[in-house]
Amino acid sequence: MSSRALILGCAGKSLSAEEAAFFRDVRPWGFILFKRNVGTPDEVRALTASLRATVGRDDAPILIDQEGGRVQRMGPPHWPAYPAGGRFARMNGSAAAMARLGARLMAHDLAEVGINVDCAPVLDVPVAGSHDIIGDRAYGDSPQAVAEIGRAVAEGLMAGGVLPVMKHIPGHGRAGCDSHHGLPVVAADRDALRAQDFLPFRALSDLPMAMSAHVVFSGLDPERPATQSRIVIDQVIRGTIGFDGLLMTDDLSMHALTGPFRARAEAAFEAGIDVALHCNGTMDEMRAVAEGTPLLAGEPARRAAAALDRLTGSREGFDLPEARARFAAALSQAA
Incomplete structure (x- = not known):
């Protein structure tokens, strides 16, 4: 039975009867967890097991935002506190190696509780004067550093059996406001964006999944944010950047987007998005988004299957205590 091109959240640490029935009926392709959903490892x-049971797929993607620093849904006392991405940029010659090791450790934590997709690496390149919503989440202030460390993070996650999602394509680094609360408008022209913002995404265009930016690029499409722009998706994400993996929206409940929730989803799919994401677990909103979401078919279905295929046989064995000790020592030396 076909899945719907949709990733949904839930309200708490266990599913209500209403949520379980809704998920069985709608059959989302995947789910996403937030701090409100995270209790003990058990x-x-x-x-995660009950979410997969509602759709009858053992490999159903379950996502989380586990970057480290400010954006870490699983943390103490049950899991380590990981550093923000910007910490690696200050490690000089060991930056990529330690970023890969940190991601490998995070992947272990995630896989142990049934999570198989991490919304990382962050490939946005911040500029002076931009909003600090990216800030120390960035792996540096140059496209080359961001691409190098971002690649290491992606490799570390996949080595632990977890799919990476690069974000926020085609770039959130110039945004003057937080897209959770308003709609950023970036005035840089195509040449400036190509020379900086697009570069890390182009360098990692072979990754299996990407998350769109709720940002208007006025030099590309002055009317619509990238998530809902056919121009940006066709010409830039699929064109200039060359990304042919699964393209998902950022959260449709963010205040960068306006209008009814069904219409938000419909506009994203009309623009060329593969899968819609709705995170807050509010049932009325989820029902409306689902009404505007098609079944996963055609090229989006091919890309979704190709992404999950990347998990096959990808998990490497490693010495967990030694890896944790080596990572802690590196962080201590760089402090």
């Missing part, structure tokens, strides 16, 4: 394992 509770998270039970939740």
